[in-house]
Amino acid sequence: MILILKKDVQPDGTEVQKIRAFFENFPDINLKMVEFEGETRSVKELHVIGPTHNVPEEVLKAMPGVETVVRVSTKYRQIGRHDVNFVPIGFTYNGIKFDQECLHVFAGPCAVDTPENVEATFKKLKEMGVETARMGAYKPRTSPYDFQGHGAKCLPWVYELAGKYGIKVIAMEVLREQHIEEIFKALEETGHPTGVMLQIGTRNAQNFELLKAVGSQNQLPVLYKRGMGLTIEESLNACEYIASEGNRNIVFCLRGVKSQLGAPHRNLTDFAHVPVIKRLTRLPVCVDPSHTIGSKQASPDGLMDIFHVAAQGVVAGANMILVECHPDPDSALCDGPQSLTFDELERFLTDMSIVREAYQKRVNTWSQKIVREMTEAA
Ligand code: PEP
Ligand code: MN
Numbered sequence: 118m119i120l121i122l123k124k125d126v127q128p129d130g131t132e133v134q135k136i137r138a139f140f141e142n143f144p145d146i147n148l149k150m151v152e153f154e155g156e157t158r159s160v161k162e163l164h165v166i167g168p169t170h171n172v173p174e175e176v177l178k179a180m181p182g183v184e185t186v187v188r189v190s191t192k193y194r195q196i197g198r199h200d201v202n203f204v205p206i207g208f209t210y211n212g213i214k215f216d217q218e219c220l221h222v223f224a225g226p227c228a229v230d231t232p233e234n235v236e237a238t239f240k241k242l243k244e245m246g247v248e249t250a251r252m253g254a255y256k257p258r259t260s261p262y263d264f265q266g267h268g269a270k271c272l273p274w275v276y277e278l279a280g281k282y283g284i285k286v287i288a289m290e291v292l293r294e295q296h297i298e299e300i301f302k303a304l305e306e307t308g309h310p311t312g313v314m315l316q317i318g319t320r321n322a323q324n325f326e327l328l329k330a331v332g333s334q335n336q337l338p339v340l341y342k343r344g345m346g347l348t349i350e351e352s353l354n355a356c357e358y359i360a361s362e363g364n365r366n367i368v369f370c371l372r373g374v375k376s377q378l379g380a381p382h383r384n385l386t387d388f389a390h391v392p393v394i395k396r397l398t399r400l401p402v403c404v405d406p407s408h409t410i411g412s413k414q415a416s417p418d419g420l421m422d423i424f425h426v427a428a429q430g431v432v433a434g435a436n437m438i439l440v441e442c443h444p445d446p447d448s449a450l451c452d453g454p455q456s457l458t459f460d461e462l463e464r465f466l467t468d469m470s471i472v473r474e475a476y477q478k479r480v481n482t483w484s485q486k487i488v489r490e491m492t493e494a495a
Contacts, residue, residue: 118164118165118169118172118174118186118187118188118189119162119163119164119165119186119187119189119194119199120136120162120163120165120177120183120185120186120187121160121161121162121183121184121185121186121187122161122162122163122182122183122184123182123183123184124184126161126182128150128152128161130182132180132181132182132183133150133163133182135180135181135182136148136163136177136180136182136183139176139177139180140165143167143168143171143172145167145168146165146166146167146168146169146172147165147166147167148163148164148165148166149163149164149166150162150163150164151163151164151195153208153365154208160206164194169188174186174188185200187199187200188200192354192357193353193354193356193357193397193398194357194361195357195360195361195365196353196356196357196360196365196367196398196399196400197397197398197399198396198397198398198399205217205398205399205400205401206399207219207399207401208338208365208366210286210312210314210337210338210366211285211286211311211312212285213248213249213285213286213312215338215366215368215401215436215437216401216436217395217399217400217401217402217434217436218436219401219436219437220431220435220436220437220438220469220473221249221436221437221438222247222249222437222438222440222466222469223249223250223251223286223287223288223314223403223437223438223439223440224238224242224247224249224250224251224440224441224442224457224462225238225242225250225251225252225287225441225442226238226251226252226253226441226442226443226449226451226456227253227256227407227441227443227449227450227451227452227456228253228254228256228264228266228267228449228450228451228452229252229253229254229266229267229271229275230267230448230449230450232274232278234443234444234445235252235274235275235278236278236281236282237444237459238250238442238443238444239278239279239281239282239284240282241444241459241462242282242284243282243283243284245462245463245466247466248283248284248285248286249284249285249286249287249288250279250284250286250287250288251287251288251289251316251439251440251441252275252287252288252289253266253289253290253451254266254267254268254269254271254272254275254289254290255268255289255290255291255292255296256290256451257290257292257318257320257321258451263451264450264451266451268299269296269299269302269303272299272300272303273303273306273307275287276303276304276307276310276311277307277310279310279311280307280310280311281310284311285311285312286311286312286313286314287311287312287313287314288313288314288316288340288439289313289314289315289316290315290316290317290318291315291316291317291327291331292318292321292327293327294326294327294330297315297330297331297334297337300313300315300337301336312337313337314337314338314339314340314368315331315337315338315339315340316339316340316342317331317339317340317341317342317359318342319342319343319344319345319372319408320345322341322342322343322344322345322347322352322355323344323347323351323355325355325358328341328355328358328359328362329358329359329362331359331364332358332359332360332361332362332363332364333362333363333364334364335363335364335366338364338366338367338368339359339364339366339367339368340367340368340370340403340437340439341355341356341359341367341368341369341370342370342372342405343369343370343371343372343374343387345372345373345374345375345384346374346375347374349390349393349394349397352369353369353394353397353398356369356398356400367400368400368401368402368403368436368437369394369398369400369401369402369403370402370403370404370405370437370439371387371388371390371391371394371402371403371404371405371409371430372384372387372404372405372408372409372439373385373386373387373405373408373409373410374387379409381412381414382409382410382411382412382422383408383409383410383411383412383455384408384409384410384411385409386409386410386426386429387409388404388409388426388429388430388433388435389429389433391404391430391433391434391435392433392434395434401436401437402434402435402436402437403435403436403437403438403439404426404427404430404431404435404437404438404439405438405439405440406423406424406426406427406430406438406440407423407439407440407441407452407455407456408441408452408455409426410422410423410426410455411454411455412454412455413454413455413457413461420468421461423440423455423457423465424464424465424468427440427465427468427469427472428468428469428472431469431472431473431476432472432475432476432479433476434476434480438469440457440462440465441455441456441457442456442457442458442459442461442462443456443457443458444458444459445458446458
């Protein structure tokens with residue numbers, strides 16, 4: 118059970134003291150205060166943990182300071198939507214708003230290689246009005262003999278270049294706790310010219326210690342990529358690990374699941390789950406068309422499969438796209454075959470705005486119709 122508290126209630130104020138006193142009648146129940154910052158208001162919730170079936174909801178609802186009482190209907194205590202009253206307020210990081218309404222494109226190379234290529238990428242993004250990028254410094258590779266990423270040593274110049282071109286957030290994968298510390302250090306030393314969204318890759322989707330590490334800091338948001346062999350339930354529980362440590366600024370990313378049934382694609386596209394994640398949780402949802410497809414093959418209509426699947430995610434309401442591009446994909450040190458050239462990226466962005474408009478039109482058409490029908494029926 119979760120009690121959403123009224124706006125002006127203080128965590129140690131008299132209203133909360135009264136609620137705590139009420140729960141002294143239920144010795145097996147523990148209370149946990151959870152606070153998070155939205156753009157327009159901060160939200161305080163009192164989480165009621167333990168056997169709540171005998172707790173009278175109506176009495177709590179009538180108590181001063183209580184705005185709503187939500188019975189937690191699923192296991193996703195922190196990230197779950199639970200109830201229509203739970204409006205997902207999202208979060209703002211470094212001036213960029215993330216919620217279930219937005220759409221941001223994070224484009225860039227799979228792996229950071231040279232300062233020239235990184236600078237060319239940021240410059241191109243700036244020209245196109247994009248303030249969000251992806252850049253891998255720590256790469257989890259299938260073979261130990263493949264390029265493993267430049268690691269900590271590239272961070273200062275990547276961040277400085279990002280700042281030079283007005284890039285606000287870079288999605289960057291971390292493989293161990295030490296990488297988080299290295300990112301903090303580089304941001305600090307360069308004077309925070311940009312922001313970082315810590316990426317949990319599919320291979321670490323159930324690395325619970327790493328999940329707890331990104332969850333136990335609040336400065337940087339987290340991009341959690343679904344485990345390639347995990348169910349939605351398992352992946353959402355993994356996100357719950359992050360959130361239960363205190364960091365609820367999480368974006369959930371679909372990136373395809375491993376199955377021969379996806380062939381000739383690298384993975385089987387799972388973007389049908391975009392609305393499912395939005396229904397089950399309060400998290401913004403990202404799609405990664407690059408890793409689900411794995412090549413730049415196109416259909417007879419001239420559009421690459423990468424465009425088509427990204428469109429499927431966006432037309433279903435995705436809030437973020439993670440897409441790989443490189444100034445010269447043939448020379449990329451990782452995932453060149455699926456990386457868009459800058460010209461292709463420009464076309465990709467145009468295509469995504471067409472599809473985004475279609476999504477908005479769908480929502481306006483059908484939600485208005487449903488509201489009308491409900492009004493007529495009343
Ligand atoms: C990536 O986005 O750089 C990546 C390695 O993706 P995934 O973890 O989905 O394979
Ligand atoms: Mn890649």
